[in-house]
Amino acid sequence: MKVSLPKGTRDFLPAQARKRKYLFSQIEQVFQYFGYVPIETPVLENLSTLMGKYGEEGDNLLFKVLNNGDFLAKADAQALTDRDSSRVVSDIAKRGLRYDLTVPFARFVVMHQHELYFPFKRYQIQPVWRADRPQRGRYQEFYQCDVDVVGSESLMYEAELIQIYDTVFHKLGIPVEIRVNNRKILAGIVESAGVPDKLTEMTVAIDKLDKIGVNGVLEEMVRKGIPEGNALHILNTIQLDWDELVNTLTQTISGAKGVAELEQVWEYLEGISPNNHLSKDIRLARGLNYYTGCIFEIALATDQVQMGSLGGGGRYAELTGVFGLDNMPGVGISFGAERIYDVMDELQLWPKDLDRQLDLLVLAMDDVCHRAGFKLVSDLRLAHLRADLYPQPDKFKKQMKYADTLGVPWVAIIGPEELQEQEVTLKNMSTGEQSRVSIREVAAKIQ
RNA sequence: GUGGAUGUAGCUCAGCAGGUUAGAGCGUCGGAUUGUGGUUCCGAAGGUCGCCGGUUCGAGCCCGGUCUUCCACCCCA
Known part of the structure; x- marks a missing residue:
């Protein structure tokens, strides 16, 4: 029988699984610091x-x-x-x-609205599935780490989520640029260009600016039905710097609102000094279908690795509207854990002791010593040391080799001579030094 | 979903007009060394050449299909 895995899915060997757990726990810790609570929903x-x-x-x-x-x-x-x-x-x-965590969350809020309090801040770290064609950093089964707050329109939360992004990526050691835009600004641009109904067409096109260039964007907009004159107007607008843009945009209601919102978010952030670069990027056009206010995206701020967006999010005025619950605004962000993992791998950002699973391995020379070894590891575990015992008094070389494979820093050897004196031979595996130590002192010696 | 590449030992890769028993390095296992790993030396195991079909006297190699992985679109994390 030949075994295989479904397309776009993966097994994780211990070394990878440990790194993934580390990554998730780092992210989760930050969520908790900001007062978010976990929920889970069904697959x-x-x-x-x-x-x-x-x-x-x-x-x-x-x-x-x-x-x-x-x-x-x-x-x-x-x-x-x-x-x-x-x-x-x-x-x-x-x-x-489930295809993402946001829609199930909206369903969750509607179903449990009477059991929740608002504003409700939750986080959720679970796998999602998409029948997409797999590519590097793109799988059919992958984890999303979402934080959202529902039930408040306060722009404080936009600032808070930006701060969460900044904190997490700083903690992981990944330099990023946090790009922020506002859908109302984009609406203002199409309005001032005279094509207010072409918001989606414009945003899809300008999102590709880096990839296909100014002419490419122009072509795409024209192809999508925006008259060339208006398209040129749009192109000019998106290339203005922030101050010039403000003048243009404040002429439209949407634009003025978008600008005001962004500036308010920036005011919240004034007092704190982010570790990563924060930018107002009016070309950012991700996930526009449901966002209504601020939108966020994380781009790598290093060219050592090539990787698409490491996260994104935004505000939706009516998170639960499709499920019949009105007036429930929300804002949230997502971390692309799989891509973050790949970036950390390439940048070698994992803590060095992550692959250490044991502090000490006990080796025994005979059956009597093996019994004593069992007692020793039990005591060491009570002393909060990660200790293990080789399962039988095998050929000594084989036991040593196992210790080496595991990468344990210490080995405690119990032979008849040691046992008689109630001692072990404690060996430091990196220096090769060894000495006789009383069984009672083992924990203290290696701590 | 569209277009293009790829697949040989656990891993990284050789292979030839299409011609008997398909190779290397690393890794694994055993021994040198019955109380000492990581170094060294010796030896061994490990392959339906992704899968199915076709062409041929003969296919790892050529053709078709299919699956996987990767790349570009689309879209997204």
Whole structure:
């Protein structure tokens, strides 16, 4: 039997799993410092909850889970003979794997609104699934680390989330640029260019500025139905610096509001000194479909590694509106843990002792000594040392080799001679030095 | 979803007009060394050449399909 893994999924060996756990715990600690509480939601959601929330593209990338039982018998016969996949799907699959953590969170808030308090600040670190074509740093199963606050319009939270980004990446040692924009500014730009209904077309195009250049953006906008004159106007506007832009934008209601919001966020941040570069970037156009206010994105601020965005987020005026609960604003950010992991790997930012699993390994020369070894490791564990005992008094060389493979810093050897004196031979594996130590003093010696 | 590349030992890679038993380094295991690992020396194991089919007297190599991984789109973390 040949075994394999589904496309876009991975196993994690101990060395990787340890690094991932470390990464998640670092992120989680920061969330907790800022007063966020954890929640968990199921891997499976009803497709009715998920469908239509991520656009047409998103619906295609949703993993659907086949109903149990004789699902074909209950399917629409006409749809089956027509081979109409989209109609058949709704008959044979009522559940799907979650695509992100935000939509399930919105569902969660609606369902538990009477058990929650507001503003409600939660974090959630769980895997999500997308039937995307895999690439480097892009998987079908991956973790998202989300922090959101719902039930408040205060721009303090925008500032707070920026601070969380700054704190986490500083703590991990990754230099980043935190880019901030506001959807109302983008709305102001299309309004002042005379094409207020072309917001999406414009943002999709200018998001690619770095990649396809000014002419490419112009072409794309024209192709999407923006008249060339208006498109040129847009291009000029997005290349203005902040002060000039403010003059242009304050002529429109949306633009003025967006500018005011961004400036207020900046006021909150004035007193603190971020470790990473913070920028107002009016070309930032990510995830515009549901954001209504500020939007965030994290870009690497080093060219030692090439990697796309390490995180993103924004404010949505009506987080739960699609589920029937109005007036529930939210703002949140997400960390792209998989990409952050890859960046940390390439930049070698992992703590050095991360691969150390044991402080000490006990080796025994015979069965009697092995019993004494069992007692010794028990005592050492009570003393909060990570200690283990080799399972049997094997050939000594083999035991030593195991200790070496594990990378333990200390080895305690119990042979008949040592046992008689109630001692062990304690060996420092990096220097090779060894000495006889009373069994009672082992913990103290290696601490 | 579209277009393009890729796949040989656990890992990194050789291989040849298409021609018997497919190689190397590293790693693994055993021994030199029955109370001492990481160095050294000796030896061994390990492959349906991604999978299925086709062409051929003969395929790891050529052709088709399929899967995986990677790259560019799309989109995103």
